[in-house]
Amino acid sequence: MGRKSGSLYINPKKFGGGTQQKACMKEMTAFLNCLALNKNNDEKCLKQVEILNSCVDELKTKPKKPWGSINFHLQRLSRLK
Template identity: 70%
Template sequence: KTMGRKSGGLYINPKKFAAAQKPCMKETLAFLNCLALNQNNDDKCVRQKELLQTCMDAQ
């Protein structure tokens, strides 16, 4: 049995993949989770949206 998920003919090691440079991933996930919890009502996710925007602007 191999670790990771199969993507086409590639095996992706989730640990190595997660270590790759992904700016704003945490902020993006927080915002998406907030949207999911609030039926995509981003008025309730202003804080997460601001954090994501700040992160994006810093790139």
């Protein structure tokens, strides 16, 4: 389940990677807080739903990185040895 000892590995979170997973976290938190304050009545949270939907739609239109992750390429390099 773990990594092999001696293999190369870079934590992408330290280098600014992994931001796409957290891109709409503020909008999701605002929506969930609104639901909690209004006792799960989502009719009162339409503004937060629209903001969250627009954020998710923006993520769909952003192009993904054409190259794989840095760890994928490190693994390829280690196989060449």
